[in-house]
Amino acid sequence: MEMVKLTIDGVKVEVPQGSTVLEAARAANIDIPTLCYLKGINEVGACRMCLVEVKGARTLQASCVLPVTDGMEVMTTTPAVREARRVNLELILSNHDRKCLTCVRNQNCELQDLADRLGVHDIRFEGEMSKKTIDSLSPSIVRDPNKCILCRRCISVCRNIQGIGVIGATERGFETSVEPVFNLSIGEVPCINCGQCIEACPVGALREKDDxxxxxxxxxxxxxxxxxxxxxxxxxxxxxxxxxxxxxxxxxxxxxxxxxxxxxxxxxxxxxxxxxxxxxxxxxxxxxxxxxxxxxxxxxxxxxxxxxxxxxxxxxxxxxxxxxxxxxxxxxxxxxxxxxxxxxxxxxxxxxxxxxxxxxxxxxxxxxxxxxxxxxxxxxxxxxxxxxxxxxxxxxxxxxxxxxxxxxxxxxxxxxxxxxxxxxxxxxxxxxxxxxxxxxxxxxxxxxxxxxxxxxxxxxxxxxxxxxxxxxxxxxxxxxxxxxxxxxxxxxxxxxxxxxxxxxxxxxxxxxxxxxxxxxxxxxxxxxxxxxxxxxxxxxxxxxxxxxxxxxxxxxxxxxxxxxxxxxxxxxxxxxxxxx
Amino acid sequence: MSVSFIERNKEKFEALQKVIDKNKSEPGPLMPVLQEAQEIFGYLPIEVQDFIAEELDIPITDVYGVATFYSQFSLKPKGKYRIGVCLGTACYVKGAQKVLDELSKVLNIDVGATTEDGTFTLEATRCLGACGLAPVIMINDDVYGRLEPDDIPEIIAKYK
CATH class of the missing domain: 3.40.50.1780 (Rossmann fold)
Structure with missing residues (x-):
């Protein structure tokens, strides 16, 4: 296997060609934060949490989808990176139903972890918040769109791994939602109730019907x-x-x-x-x-x-x-x-x-x-x-x-x-x-x-x-x-x-x-x-x-x-x- | 109900099938198919989106995602005459909101709705590209420019 040499935060690493910078960073014992990334399932660079600075690149790069190249110099914690991650995270949090204490995913939530890890204790952005109906008609799966951060991990697993595709992104901008078509419940569409979407969800937007x-x-x-x-x-x-x-x-x-x-x-x-x-x-x-x-x-x-x-x-x-x-x-x-x-x-x-x-x-x-x-x-x-x-x-x-x-x-x-x-x-x-x-x-x-x-x-x-x-x-x-x-x-x-x-x-x-x-x-x-x-x-x-x-x-x-x-x-x- | 919708619209579905057959092997067939489907049916109900999804072998969520992303597509039936009031920057500055309000009053419907008799649908649009005529409205393919709210009753009367 052909190997590629690069430096990450000054640490020299050698990883197989085709690796991403995110993977290479782990070889250098650096854990770049991610949110929408799910190995092999959702690698889309959408959430911008994994941004890094690459020498010679004009803009910050999403490391989860950035392939390594020989001689690449990557910096993962520069002032620009820190600020960008923080602003993005605060924006995500600004439209997230932050009832962590009563959330089924409390202490098992990737968003909560990230907020803690990046030291976000105050959210600068206040404004309108989505108020959508909780979908609990299915005997198996409950959807709480107010907790959804639109990472699309559930969409990818449902569509690509399970070949089903009963949930997708609808509307645009602030109205964007991850849901079944025509405002139907997940219990009214050909969902097979497998729950792989729940396994993929980083937050509490998808959960089982608690009995x-x-x-x-x-x-x-x-x-x-x-x-x-x-x-x-x-x-x-x-x-x-x-x-x-x-x-x-x-x-x-x-x-x-x-x-x-x-x-x-x-x-x-x-x-x-x-x-x-x-x-x-x-x-x-x-x-x-x-x-x-x-x-x-x-x-x-x-x-x-x-x-x-x-x-x-x-x-x-x-x-x-x-x-x-x-x-x-x-x-x-x-x-x-x-x-x-x-x-x-x-x-x-x-x-x-x-x-x-x-x-x-x-x-x-x-x-x-x-x-x-x-x-x-x-x-x-x-x-x-x-x-x-x-x-x-x-x-x-x-x-x-x-x-x-x-x-x-x-x-x-x-x-x-x-x-x-x-x-x-x-x-x-x-x-x-x-x-x-x-x-x-x-x-x-x-x-x-x-x-x-x-x-x-x-x-x-x-x-x-x-x-x-x-x-x-x-x-x-x-x-x-x-x-x-x-x-x-x-x-x-x-x-x-x-x-x-x-x-x-x-x-x-x-x-x-x-x-x-x-x-x-x-x-x-x-x-x-x-x-x-x-x-x-x-x-x-x-x-x-x-x-x-x-x-x-x-x-x-x-x-x-x-x-x-x-x-x-x-x-x-x-x-x-x-x-x- | 759904079966009868398909039966009632047999000819339209045949036309849609032709459009799909023409576009199926081209890259990115969904947009042109949806555009023509919108033309054929006047809107994109679940029966039409399901048909497109099955024929293009893609999840219906992909079809619905595109259909709800672009304002050119509609999920509800439209009136015979679609009135588009431009709320682009130039028209807005020139008083388009007052024109829109007047239309809403004259037709007795909210923006986005269709009159009970199915004649008119009132929509607010993005820039129509006729800023020199601001404020502008379009009724199907007819353009009316430099409008005052007082002009509205007379224009509407032409289509009744």
């Missing part, structure tokens, strides 16, 4: 039997809410904290993931053997499902009829479990802790109510659970580990890898391979479907059967893959799609990591490492070997895809309009 009060109310209600389940991705991220390093697995502490909050039972969505593999694996084999619709496409990601319903109605029959794992768990809790425990299903209150904002929309789907009551009553994101634990004053970091409650808390390595892209495919192959060949798989780690490539493919030979499989994550990648299937260019038997880039561990309900941390750390890789480590360390790593799953089939469902299993564990999809 913690509903959970507190249920916990205080003595008539209710309140059960909680946690998705695999939550355990490898929740610790970040309490200052623990990215990629720390806090499963035991999380279970302990949930018990302290007062949940009657703490179960693991991983159990339901194992159940999903039994159902979906069987569904795949049935489709393969009986000329069913192929490719079979996974249905765990509610963002992806809604995307399909809006954009690819012709593929709805390809989607697995399996409910997503937490919905399966909810349905099992209000049927099998309620019967077994002798509790009226109306008194079982199910809370799902998810890395996902789209699960909130999913839980409200009317068809997901097998028992006559919603399978899942409330979905909380990882962030919301963090808030509840903090409010309860639980010293999370120092909690002793506890175990999930038995049976519906028992799971395998296959269940836990559901949390990352490729995980559902890998878990399914571990089981399907044995169902077909009758022999254990030689190497159960399917590395071909791991990693961050947008689309991953593998062919698995099972006796005289070859299964062509593909994995896509991030909706834009999934769209590209589906287009190839549609045109006949590619042919597969089985496709896994996760709506969020990287899968659930980097889902829209996970702790928010600021742009600077993302510049230096691969958040996905750190959380994925923790997931795969848990898989390696579990005694059972295949769904069909989960004794509790076997027990539930023996006692209740009979066998996978039985009539009863279909009634309780499967669902259907609806075509949804886009705009007109």
């Amino acid at each position: 913690t009060e509903k959970v507190w109310d249920a916990l205080y209600d003595e008539d209710l039997h309140v059960v909680v389940q946690t998705a695999p991705a939550v355990r490898v991220a929740l610790g970040e809410e309490f200052g623990m390093p990215i990629g720390t697995n806090v499963k035991g502490k999380m279970v302990a904290a949930l018990r302290r909050l007062g949940f009657d039972k703490v179960f693991d969505t991983d159990f339901a993931a194992d159940l999903t593999i039994m159902e979906e694996g069987t569904e795949l084999l049935n489709r393969l053997n009986n000329g069913g619709k192929l490719p079979l496409i996974t249905s765990c990601s509610p963002g992806w499902i809604k995307y399909c319903e809006h954009n690819y109605p012709e593929f709805l029959d390809n989607l697995s009829t399996c409910k997503s794992p937490h919905e399966m768990m909810g349905a099992v809790l209000k049927t099998y479990y309620a019967e077994k425990e002798g509790i009226d299903p109306s008194k079982v209150f199910v809370v799902s802790i998810m890395p996902c904002t789209a699960k909130k929309f999913e839980a409200a789907r009317p068809e997901l109510s097998t028992s006559g009551y919603p399978d899942v009553d409330v979905v909380l994101t990882t962030r919301e659970l963090g808030r509840m634990i903090k409010e309860a004053g639980i010293d999370f970091v120092n909690l002793a580990d506890e175990e999930f409650d038995p049976t519906l808390g028992d799971s395998t390595g296959a269940g836990v890898i559901f949390g990352t892209t490729g995980g559902v495919m890998e878990a399914a192959l571990r089981t399907v391979a044995e169902l077909v060949t009758g022999e254990p798989m030689k190497d159960i780690e399917v590395t071909a479907v791991r990693g961050l490539d947008g689309v991953k493919e593998t062919n698995i030979t099972l006796g005289d059967m070859i299964i062509k499989a593909a994995v896509a994550h991030g909706t834009a990648n999934a769209k590209a893959l589906i287009e190839q299937v549609k045109s006949g260019e590619k042919e597969y038997h089985f496709i896994e799609v996760m709506g969020c880039p990287g899968g659930c561990i980097t889902g829209g309900g996970q702790p928010i990591v600021d742009a600077k941390t993302k510049l230096d750390h691969d958040v996905w890789a750190l959380r994925a490492q923790a997931i795969y480590e848990e898989d390696r360390n579990l005694p059972i790593r295949k769904s069909h070997e989960n004794p509790s799953v076997k027990k539930v089939y023996d006692e209740y469902f009979g066998e996978p895809n039985s009539k009863k299993a279909h009634e309780i564990l499967h669902t259907h999809y609806v075509e949804r309009k886009k705009y007109v």
